[in-house]
Amino acid sequence: MENILIVLVSTFLAALFFGLQLSAPKRTLIIAPLLGIFGYFVYLYTNNLTDSEYSAAFFGTLAACMPAELFARIIKTPATVIIFISVIPLVPGVMLYQTMLYFAENNFNAGAYEITRTLIYSGAMAIAITISTMFGKHLFAPLIKLINEKKLRNKNL
């Protein structure tokens, strides 16, 4: 329990400083790392529950990206600005390193297995980003537009 707390706090700080490194706008610097924590927590939980890291990557990325699309439209900033920061803890750096370690040791069987894992994992993340982009484009964008128009009409009345 203590361990997971340390991991989640480090996730927040890692994402925060990652955003600062790319000079992300100040109004995204709280929400994006928080979504990063949320995504990573969902990843850990799903991984624990189903014992499948691909579905964990899928649901974790979905949890990090779907709210990001909505918040980006509320605070009027491009969605990539938030998604890029919130999804960074889920990037398969460990798998990539493991792959390269096996290849460097001339262990091609294990390397081929590991690189396939990395590719499927990235594919799962890509599907999740695709789905959340579709939601953002076809559901959140018209919704926010509708709300804004209603507000404008109320102001004029």
Added chain:
Amino acid sequence: MKRVEADDEQYLTLALRLSIAMLRNGGETYRAEECARNILSSGGAKEIEILALPTGMTVTAEYNGQTFTRVRTLRVRENNLGNIDLLNTISREVSAGKIHAEQAINRVAEIELLSIGLLKKSVCACISSAFFTVIFGGGILEFSLALYVAFIAQLFITLLKKMGSLSFFSNMGGSILTAVLAKLCLFMFPDINMGVIIIGGIMPLLPGLATINAIRDTLYGDLISGAARGVEALLSAVSIAAGVALVLSI
């Protein structure tokens, strides 16, 4: 022949410069096109056609029966989320008629000069790397070692980029340096976990933004941009991985 009013020219210049700046800082292709289209239509142009690619863009607009076309190419790209946001805000304000084209051009020119400081970038990236080592199971010793490994590597990468090298080359140099320094740490402290230091060091280098943009561009119908950015992401991931493998195999 009728002379173009200076105002129309300004809207064309603004649209082109803002969209090119958007592409250079890592914005999506459809957003660059949309910004240019909004600015031009708020300037009163007809028959607007815009083609944005990752390597340049073309803007065509008709004013008073005359058609004007401008082209600009783009070679150097960097990721700067703050600039994307500022440019997006300027485009919104111009389309809403809040600021004039001349003011907007001045602000875009200011943003074009704006880049992240060398020291700030390195410090933030190294702290971020150090916390990534904690996520992947590093202790306090790995944390402090990663701090200094990533700092030197990031400084090196930023210097390479300032010298104008390709991003693949500078990323590969950075990953080689990270792995070499991590190996040196292993010699000094034999019982550390070298893997987490290298993983922490390469996490900020991995092409997250290029991948996300490739997916988004493809979904919004910019197939050429999507494919080009996908290749960019793949190449830089391979170059980083190859850099690490090179050192580990020694």
